[in-house]
Amino acid sequence: MSNSKNIEKLEHEILELETIFELSMDEIFVTDGAGNCIRVNPACQKNCGKSVDELVGRNVRDLVAEGIFTPSATLKVLETKEPVTVIQTTSNGKRLHVTSSPVFNDSGELIFVISNTIDITEVLSLKEKIKEMEELIESYNIQLNELKSNNQYYGNKIVAKSPSIVKILELLGRVAKVDSTVLLLGESGVGKTEIARWIHDESTRKNASFVEINCGAIPPNLFESELYGYESGAFSGSLSSGKKGLIELADNGTLFLDEIGELSIDLQTKLLQVIQNKSFMRVGGRKTKKVDIRIIAATNRDLDKMVRDGAFRQDLYYRLSVVPIEVPPLRDRREELIELIFSLLDRINAKYNSNKMLSPNVLEELTAYDWPGNIRELENTLERLVVTTDGILIDKGLTNQPPAKNFKEEPKQDKAFYDKGDFVAELFNNNELSLEERLESVEKELLSYYMKKLGSTRKVADFLSSSQSTISRKCIKYKINRPKNDL
Numbered sequence: 001m002s003n004s005k006n007i008e009k010l011e012h013e014i015l016e017l018e019t020i021f022e023l024s025m026d027e028i029f030v031t032d033g034a035g036n037c038i039r040v041n042p043a044c045q046k047n048c049g050k051s052v053d054e055l056v057g058r059n060v061r062d063l064v065a066e067g068i069f070t071p072s073a074t075l076k077v078l079e080t081k082e083p084v085t086v087i088q089t090t091s092n093g094k095r096l097h098v099t100s101s102p103v104f105n106d107s108g109e110l111i112f113v114i115s116n117t118i119d120i121t122e123v124l125s126l127k128e129k130i131k132e133m134e135e136l137i138e139s140y141n142i143q144l145n146e147l148k149s150n151n152q153y154y155g156n157k158i159v160a161k162s163p164s165i166v167k168i169l170e171l172l173g174r175v176a177k178v179d180s181t182v183l184l185l186g187e188s189g190v191g192k193t194e195i196a197r198w199i200h201d202e203s204t205r206k207n208a209s210f211v212e213i214n215c216g217a218i219p220p221n222l223f224e225s226e227l228y229g230y231e232s233g234a235f236s237g238s239l240s241s242g243k244k245g246l247i248e249l250a251d252n253g254t255l256f257l258d259e260i261g262e263l264s265i266d267l268q269t270k271l272l273q274v275i276q277n278k279s280f281m282r283v284g285g286r287k288t289k290k291v292d293i294r295i296i297a298a299t300n301r302d303l304d305k306m307v308r309d310g311a312f313r314q315d316l317y318y319r320l321s322v323v324p325i326e327v328p329p330l331r332d333r334r335e336e337l338i339e340l341i342f343s344l345l346d347r348i349n350a351k352y353n354s355n356k357m358l359s360p361n362v363l364e365e366l367t368a369y370d371w372p373g374n375i376r377e378l379e380n381t382l383e384r385l386v387v388t389t390d391g392i393l394i395d396k397g398l399t400n401q402p403p404a405k406n407f408k409e410e411p412k413q414d415k416a417f418y419d420k421g422d423f424v425a426e427l428f429n430n431n432e433l434s435l436e437e438r439l440e441s442v443e444k445e446l447l448s449y450y451m452k453k454l455g456s457t458r459k460v461a462d463f464l465s466s467s468q469s470t471i472s473r474k475c476i477k478y479k480i481n482r483p484k485n486d487l
């Protein structure tokens, strides 16, 4: 090959190498054997905030002394004459992975140090986040195991850590074995139903039914047929086979009379007869039936005052309050707030097949809040946090969304539904209607009522213990108006 051809080839190779050097996204930093920068590519600007001109000619000792980067892999190579890798921090906060290698001449003198630098700021910050998350999971696991072992005596479902609840459950554990009637008093959402179920599960009746009657939700004109059942042909529209009432369904088990304070005096009288005689007669029947039931009643009303005001029968009150128990509100049970939060979160995660966790900040916010709506309000709030958070970590708490209202409380006090006597009469008296049509008209009436009252499918689903998708589907089916912003 001629000389000129050789020069041309060399020039081409130099151009090729220079282009690679200039365009490399990773920084290449070259010093002489004394640590003076003789070459660096433009990638240095984003790594340490200095341009090529500001670095070439400078000694690495000065650059380290000025805090432009530290530590220097070049200096270590100058000391050890060996290739070195370090994690470097620069003056503009970047974290760099730097590998430096020595280059020797034929006489073994170190003539260059060549450093290759990769920006790993993002990788390191992700690594730190993963480590934090792992530590968080570990701390939650420890807390969870502690909670589980503390809670063994009361089973996994019911949280009992505060001295007041522990005392109540100890007493009720003994009462559960005998058939004494228990009256559970306390604000709405404090866990009266949960405790009633627990008594049933602890009793010898646990293999028979636990039948819950919400006394405030049964329309008065259906009370007898619901509670006592009816014989075939008892009234037009009744099932030809007759129907067992709730009292009969609870035979050998527990009858839980929730919201007992909502019963009218007339219905109180009927109930008293059942409790006294442990017997009843189906509507349209001729024979009384004996039942073996254990009664537990609950209310958030002041029954004592209702008796004084003549709104509740004194004899029924005495019958029910053999063992009266005042369930304290959540604000007086702060010791078990964290346990409750974890237990409810577990339940909600299982419901949504998710695995969300609370950040320490949100946990702190939840434990500092007063929870006027008690455990149900806490449960609703947690459920909302779970369904509205995208990632696995719930890190936005109450400040961004006010705690869920205690939806169940409001309509329970409202008697508007009971005024629909005509609607109920039509259901029973219009013989043209099939069973399907009658059921649909009840469903439509219920949903229109609660949509008006509560204003969103989510709240109605919550109140009626259904899913939001079911309520939405039924609203569409029955052409029930939904607010524009209904989520």
Ligand SMILES: Nc1ncnc2c1ncn2[C@@H]1O[C@H](COP(=O)(O)OP(=O)(O)OP(=O)(O)O)[C@@H](O)[C@H]1O
Residues within 6 Å of the ligand: 157, 158, 159, 160, 186, 187, 188, 189, 190, 191, 192, 193, 194, 195, 258, 299, 300, 340, 343, 375, 376, 379, 408, 409
């Ligand atoms: N000790 C507890 N441990 C775990 N969950 C609980 C506990 N107490 C209550 N809950 C949960 O809190 C919610 C409200 O409790 P519950 O329905 O028993 O309250 P309540 O006093 O009967 O309310 P209301 O008077 O409105 O009927 C339920 O979802 C229940 O499962």
